Amino acid sequence: MKDFPKFFSKQLLAFAALAFLIVIIDLVLYVVIAVYESDTNFAEPxxxxxxxxxxxxxxxxxxxxxxxxxxxxxxxxxxxxxxLLDESGSVVWKYKPPDEVVKQYSVNDIALFSHYGYIEDRPIFIWSRDDGLLVVGFPETSYAMYSAMGFPREAMSRVxxxxxxxxxxxxxxxFxxxxLSKRRTVKSIAPLTEALEGLSSGQAVRVSLGGDLREVGERINETSEIIRKKDNARDSWIRGISHDIRTPLSMITGYADGIAKDESAPVRVRDDAxxxxxxxxxxxxxxxDLNAASQLEYDMQPLNVEEVRVAGLLREIVADYLNGGLPEKYDxxxxxxxxxxxxxxxxxxxxxxxxxxxxxxxxxGHNPQGCAIEVGLHAKRDGSAExxxxxxxxxxxxxxxxxLVLLQSRILQSAASSSTDRSPEPHGLGLVLVEKIVRAHGGVxxxxxxxxxxxxxxxxxxMRHA
Structure with missing residues (x-):
């Protein structure tokens, strides 16, 4: 798919453009600040x-x-x-100088203060005249000199x-x-993530994406259609197999029941029947169970919601077993x-x-030798939930x-069997269906x-109380 890399390439280009824009804006701001300070402070001396x-x-x-x-x-x-110094370095004119700066200056002295911009730790600015060298000095805390260039200390403090x-x-x-980018990206990606969540839960989805993600949306729609067809084929196969098995199975159990009740048949034959x-x-x-598990798995069997008194339902179930001829080896x-x-x-x-x-x-089924079976109903409370x-x-x-750990793992995976299960008669589809029914009711x-x-x-x- 070319659209997906293209989408992220545009995001990277947008980030690069943003970085370039910030650099330009920074340069403009620095130039404005420099011009302002130059006009107000640097040009004054x-x-x-x-x-x-x-x-x-x-x-x-x-x-x-x-x-x-x-x-x-x-x-x-x-x-x-x-x-004002003449060619020999003598002071020929002065205006309110400190006493320590009024002296005879040698050629070397003039070269030094012209280069460093300081006389007796006082910042100075010089101007060459036909009749000598004009020196203007300022207070010690006013300017910081570098190679005869003066930087106002007040302006430096504002840096x-x-x-x-x-x-x-x-x-x-x-920010x-x-x-803006987040809003645009979420708007573009939101239908995609929703569609992927639907696919992960086994639902058929239909997404309409434009721009750079159009091809991705088309692929998701194609995948969803394939999954839907496979689910329909699976459901049709299960229903077809169930229907095809039901008739011959009824005949087998019917004939077997007749033979088992025929007192003229040998005992061994009746036991086998x-x-x-x-x-x-x-x-x-x-x-x-296979039909019910498949329908619950793909939400093809909606719950017939009603108020069920659980204690009465359990009594009916137990009574049906006891009245239906429960084998004597089970209690x-x-x-x-x-x-x-x-x-x-x-x-x-x-x-x-x-x-x-x-x-x-x-x-x-897993205790053919017989056992005692107890069905119980208990009330539980977890905070405000009952x-x-x-x-x-x-x-x-x-x-x-x-x-038991392998069994629980297999049930969670909704599998009917496990190649690593070492129990002689593995618990299978029955418990898988039970887990699906409980989960469909919001339980565990x-x-x-x-x-x-x-x-x-x-x-x-x-639950709730009646």
Missing amino acids: SNIVKTVSADLAIEDDGDGYAFDTEAARLLDENDAWAL PMYVLLVLTADLIIF AAYM AIIRAQGMRIKDLVI LGLTVDGAAQDLVLVGDSRLVRRAVQNLVQNAM YCSITVSDTGRGMPTND MQLTSEAGAGFSAKLYLP
């Missing part, structure tokens, strides 16, 4: 020196220098002073503020671009807590009945802990067992 030089002139009689009051005002306002200002502008631009009938009914139950009992007598489940009574029947059949615990336990042979199933200590299944379902 040069203007003062030029003004003093222009106003300082030799008197007409050649005796001394005349000095304009405007230049004097500028020097006074800036607490500055001035010297951190300017840097913070530029960084703040960068962050605002970056605005991030929010009874076994055939029992196994035929077991196959019938497996087919029913089936029912225990209902007083607090659970009036609990009501809002759900599908047919599916809950099937789940409990499967657990009872599971106990009998649950009931439907327990079906037996006193049979149970199963080792390792096998818990299995416990130990080798030689029986097997127990607890169904926790959300």
